[in-house]
Amino acid sequence: MSRLDARAVAGGTSQTSLIERAARSCVRVIRGRYTRRPAAVLCGPGNNGADGWAIARLLRAADWPVTVYTLTPQKDLTGAAGQVAKGSGLTAEPLRAFRPEAAGLVIDALFGAGLSRPLVGDARGALDSLAEAAVPVVAIDLPSGVDGATGSVLGTAARAEVTVTFHAPKPGHLLSPGLGLRGELVVTDIGLPQDAEPDAHWNGPCLWTLPVPERDTHKYARGAVLVFGGPRIAGGAARLSAHGAARIGAGAVTVASPEEALDIYAAHLDAIMVKPVTDAASAKRLIEASKAKALVIGPGAGRTDATRSHVLAALETRVPIVVDADALTVFEDDPDTLMQALHEKAVLTPHIGEFGRVFPDIQGDKLSMTAAAAARAGTTVLLKGADTVISTPSRVPVINTSGTPWLATAGAGDVLTGAIAGLMAQGLGAHDAACAGAYLHGLAGQRGGRGVTADDLPGLLREAGRAVATR
Ligand SMILES: NC(=O)C1=CN([C@@H]2O[C@H](COP(=O)(O)OP(=O)(O)OC[C@H]3O[C@@H](n4cnc5c(N)ncnc54)[C@H](O)[C@@H]3O)[C@@H](O)[C@H]2O)[C@@H](O)CC1
Numbered sequence: 459m460s461r462l463d464a465r466a467v468a469g470g471t472s473q474t475s476l477i478e479r480a481a482r483s484c485v486r487v488i489r490g491r492y493t494r495r496p497a498a499v500l501c502g503p504g505n506n507g508a509d510g511w512a513i514a515r516l517l518r519a520a521d522w523p524v525t526v527y528t529l530t531p532q533k534d535l536t537g538a539a540g541q542v543a544k545g546s547g548l549t550a551e552p553l554r555a556f557r558p559e560a561a562g563l564v565i566d567a568l569f570g571a572g573l574s575r576p577l578v579g580d581a582r583g584a585l586d587s588l589a590e591a592a593v594p595v596v597a598i599d600l601p602s603g604v605d606g607a608t609g610s611v612l613g614t615a616a617r618a619e620v621t622v623t624f625h626a627p628k629p630g631h632l633l634s635p636g637l638g639l640r641g642e643l644v645v646t647d648i649g650l651p652q653d654a655e656p657d658a659h660w661n662g663p664c665l666w667t668l669p670v671p672e673r674d675t676h677k678y679a680r681g682a683v684l685v686f687g688g689p690r691i692a693g694g695a696a697r698l699s700a701h702g703a704a705r706i707g708a709g710a711v712t713v714a715s716p717e718e719a720l721d722i723y724a725a726h727l728d729a730i731m732v733k734p735v736t737d738a739a740s741a742k743r744l745i746e747a748s749k750a751k752a753l754v755i756g757p758g759a760g761r762t763d764a765t766r767s768h769v770l771a772a773l774e775t776r777v778p779i780v781v782d783a784d785a786l787t788v789f790e791d792d793p794d795t796l797m798q799a800l801h802e803k804a805v806l807t808p809h810i811g812e813f814g815r816v817f818p819d820i821q822g823d824k825l826s827m828t829a830a831a832a833a834r835a836g837t838t839v840l841l842k843g844a845d846t847v848i849s850t851p852s853r854v855p856v857i858n859t860s861g862t863p864w865l866a867t868a869g870a871g872d873v874l875t876g877a878i879a880g881l882m883a884q885g886l887g888a889h890d891a892a893c894a895g896a897y898l899h900g901l902a903g904q905r906g907g908r909g910v911t912a913d914d915l916p917g918l919l920r921e922a923g924r925a926v927a928t929r
């Protein structure tokens with residue numbers, strides 16, 4: 459029994475009434491989306507299976523042709539599944555008799571939160587054949603085989619058209635490959651108590667508030683950002699970051715350019731200022747002179763000693779900073795130096811390749827990996843992907859899924875880096891800026907859709923911010 463179930467049961471709600479509420483909410487979703495048709499309900503031995511039996515009974519009462527397929531022989535079922543099966547008045551077929559093509563809809567209630575080992579035998583056979591079939595699947599709580607804590611697949615799992623879960627999403631609904639297998643996610647309230655500390659939050663505007671400028675503000679009070687630019691051949695990345703920072707509302711954005719690239723940055727930028735930087739001392743002077751409230755370093759910076767020394771100089775000033783791309787990679791041979799220099803106003807934004815360079819020994823599922831990295835870095839780590847995870851020491855981790863595969867386009871990450879810095883410059887803390895930046899960046903990608911490029915994203919970021927902001 460899950461922690462939440464146990465608390466609900468202790469609070470006086472019986473397990474069978476929780477199952478009844480869960481089943482009623484599933485049937486509401488099923489009947490709201492599908493016309494009456496032959497339904498196959500696959501039931502496991504635990505409470506997920508009990509939900510399945512109750513769903514079968516309710517669909518039968520609504521005159522649907524229903525066949526229950528059980529993994530455990532019906533007479534051997536114990537606990538809630540045994541009780542609900544007995545009260546259903548239905549007789550099940552063995553799971554090995556299940557043929558997906560005979561059904562118009564399959565209800566997958568084999569395993570949910572209690573899955574504890576890889577699927578084998580009849581359960582595996584049934585789900586393998588279901589995964590190959592074209593029939594729509596509604597998963598109860600989770601697509602069976604998906605680990606609710608990590609999103610990984612234990613053996614096999616069939617893609618659902620809709621997944622109905624209870625109370626709140628689980629990490630397994632938000633992390634790949636579970637994210638791609640669960641289809642539309644419907645979260646229903648069955649009266650479970652509020653969870654004091656969930657394993658993760660699903661990123662969204664209820665977790666943070668976008669900054670709004672005061673009436674009598676000025677451009678530096680709105681937040682100044684300094685972006686370290688790289689050599690002329692790679693200048694686009696820093697420019698994308700700079701536009702990202704500006705379009706999310708920073709008041710003044712400057713690119714710090716190597717002397718040799720000043721002309722090219724200046725020719726490509728209008729509202730964004732350009733200033734020269736030479737060595738670590740000049741970097742520190744420029745951070746002060748530009749009144750920077752947040753820094754960006756890494757996109758297109760180059761894997762050079764200059765990048766490394768600028769990172770360390772920038773971190774010494776303790777100005778909020780986003781460390782990305784080359785600024786991470788230059789510490790590949792010596793990640794401890796970076797770890798020691800970091801402070802709690804820094805955000806690291808690696809993709810999985812960069813992550814492996816600075817945290818080579820950290821492995822496992824994405825949620826645990828990001829948490830371990832944040833603990834070591836002593837600050838916020840945002841690990842990118844379709845399922846972006848944001849972890850900060852002593853904060854509940856956050857999973858962002860607001861994006862779209864169209865964001866897998868060169869330079870998209872550079873815009874995200876700038877957006878996070880832009881929010882930090884406007885006063886958000888590292889964790890909230892990373893969360894809000896990732897959410898708006900994903901929304902911008904969605905608004906762009908097919909064929910969106912990184913050049914489009916800053917403008918779309920502005921639209922996304924306008925859609926989410928209250929003022
Ligand atoms: N708070 C909630 O979230 C609620 C949960 N309910 C349901 O209860 C489910 C959790 O129930 P349980 O904790 O009983 O767990 P499950 O029903 O997911 O599975 C546990 C059972 O499956 C067996 N099992 C695990 N892995 C197996 C494998 N690979 N092969 C064969 N057998 C395996 C276990 O020994 C145990 O008998 C949820 O997923 C949900 O469907 C609802 O009934 C009501 C409210």
Ligand SMILES: Nc1ncnc2c1ncn2[C@@H]1O[C@H](COP(=O)(O)OP(=O)(O)O)[C@@H](O)[C@H]1O
Nearest residue numbers: 809842843844861862863866868869870871872
């Ligand atoms: N399949 C996907 N679905 C949603 N977002 C994605 C997907 N692939 C990449 N992204 C997002 O696109 C951005 C890519 O960043 P990154 O890997 O740094 O690329 P680049 O270095 O080219 O900018 C990240 O914000 C990432 O989360």
Ligand SMILES: [K+]
Nearest residue numbers: 566569600602
């Ligand atoms: K299931």
